[in-house]
Amino acid sequence: MDNPVGPALQLRIPEPARGHRPADPVPYISAAGEMRKPDLDEKVERIALMRKQLVRVLDDEGHAVGPWAPALDADQLRQGLRDMMTVRSFDARLLRAHRQGKISFYMQCLGEEAIACAQRRALRADDMHFPTYRQQGLLIAGGHPIVTMMNQVLSNEHDPLKGRQLPVMYSSKEHGFFSISGNLATQYVQAVGWAMASALRGDTRIASAWIGEGASAESDFHAALVFASTYQAPVILNIVNNQWAISTPEDFARGASATFADRGYGFSIPALRVDGNDYLAVYAASQWAAERARSNLGPTLLEWVTLRVGAHSTSDDPSVYRPDDEADRFPLGDPIERLRRHLTVIGAWDDERQAALQTEVDALIADAFAEADSHGSVKSGHTSSPATMFDDVYATLPRHLVEQRDRMEG
Ligand SMILES: Cc1ncc(C[n+]2csc(CCOP(=O)(O)OP(=O)(O)O)c2C)c(N)n1
Structure with a gap:
């Protein structure tokens, strides 16, 4: 017999990935150049679709198309390529240092290099970033000394943080890089608070908040959006959606049918979903958000769609929860290869120059590591008192x- 008061109530419980299930395919992929570029002060309702679609500039052949294509000259594009290749080489060297038993822990950003590198170049040097552990590109593209970063990871006597932080949890006031916290999402409220203080002081510097899609489920994220929207704080709200929060696929944190950019809409914060593996799209969207903040038009939320190609950290074994070929099947490709193809298409690059740059970057990283390693590490007893x-x-x-x-x- 039917229950006259209706069926028993049920919750939707997300199911964990079973047996090497890949993250869901990226929804709502748009073609390069398809999305229009709104005015900086356009009403949030008129930008609503942009939280669902994907801002993309580079097409499959490497051409930069559409209204979002930024005005970057060949030198700036080559600099972007060099930044990303330096980050990748840095990560590879430190991953090897972990395997050699020289460091206790490491986190790489393999596949996500464009996001931090391009945003760092799109903002001003004195703006303030509140990063997570996967934005080493902010420091490297900002010209932070690489040996000093390696000293931090080795926790040796030259580590400016004197061994107090986990490896990779950098901090640099001079480079606008707020101390990384292992407690996820705390930096989001701090970024909004810093932006509000900057405006209260009549300063011109803006803040940039960083978070992973998994950590955006934390209440700090939502509290930050309340303050950012209420006070129209001059802040960029980045969500790096790299498909995985350790072994948890991105749909756990996002819910069944939404995007992460949708979360901005609920707060009347203009939100864009952007191809995070497209250096030009990242640069252009960051520039747009920064100009809005600098013009007192308030916060902008940017969801960067990308893929964490490597393990979560050196303590993680992704082979138990994700397929080996996920990166090959990811529809947005590799950020370094895509910018390289673009440079080649515009006649500003070739294989010979690529090989020479790779050699140069690897030598720079090898020399830096040799220097840092010569100062010893916490493991060899060479650490701060x-x-x-x-x-x-x-x-x-x-x-x-x-x-x-x-x-x-x-
Ligand atoms: C408040 C808090 N909860 C949980 C953790 C444990 N933890 C560390 S990293 C991580 C996954 C974060 O995933 P995401 O935010 O998507 O960033 P990603 O690592 O993918 O860059 C978790 C759950 C933590 N450090 N802090």
Whole structure:
């Protein structure tokens, strides 16, 4: 007999990926050049479709097409290629250092290089980024010394953070790179707060918040959007959708039918979904969002669609939850190969120059690692004295901590 008060209520429980199931295919793929470019102050309702579709500039042949194609000259494009190749080589060297037992932990950004590299070049040097552990490209494209980054990963005596942070959790005030936190999503509220403070002071610098699609399920993400939209804070809200949050496919955090960019719409924040493996699209969308922030038009949410090609970290084994050929089947390709093809198509590049650049970049990274490695590591006992834990915390060290430090040194 039918229940007269209706069926028993049920929740939709997302199912974990079973047996090497790939992440869902990227929904709503648009052709390169298909999406129009709105005015900076266009009403959010009129941009609504852009949170579903994909802003793309580079087509399959390597041509830059449509209204989003940014005005970058050949030198700037070659610089972008060099930045991304440097990041990839840096990651490969440090992954090898982990396998050699020289470092305890590492996280690479293989396949995602365009996003941080292009946004760093699209913003000003004194803007402030609040990154996750996968934006080493911000530092490298920003000209941060590579040896210093390696010293941090080795936690040796030259590590500017004095061994207090997990490897890859960099921090550099001079390079506009806020200290990375292992507690996901905390940096989103901090970025919005920093942007609000910048506006309150009448400053001209903007903030850029970074988060992975998995961590966007955290309440800090939503709290940040409330403040960003209420106060129209000058901030770029990046969500890097690399399809996986460790072993969890992206549809867990996003829900059954939405996009991550949809989340901006609920707060009346203009939101774009962008091909994150297209250096030109990343540059153009970042520039658009930055100009909106600088013109007091408020926050912009950018969902970058990409693929985490490597493992989550050196503590992860993706072969138990994802297929080996996922990167080959990913429809947005590889960011370095795509920019290289574009440079070739416009007559600014060839195989010989590519090979020479690869050799140059690899030598730069090898030399930097040799130098950092010559300073030893925490593993070889060459690390900052534990007494330095009292440095850089208080303007004036309280008496009881002075005593504790003296006891340690004595
Ligand atoms: C608040 C919090 N919850 C959980 C974790 C454990 N954790 C570390 S990384 C990670 C996955 C994050 O995935 P995503 O945000 O998609 O970023 P990605 O690693 O893919 O770049 C999780 C669950 C954490 N560090 N902090």
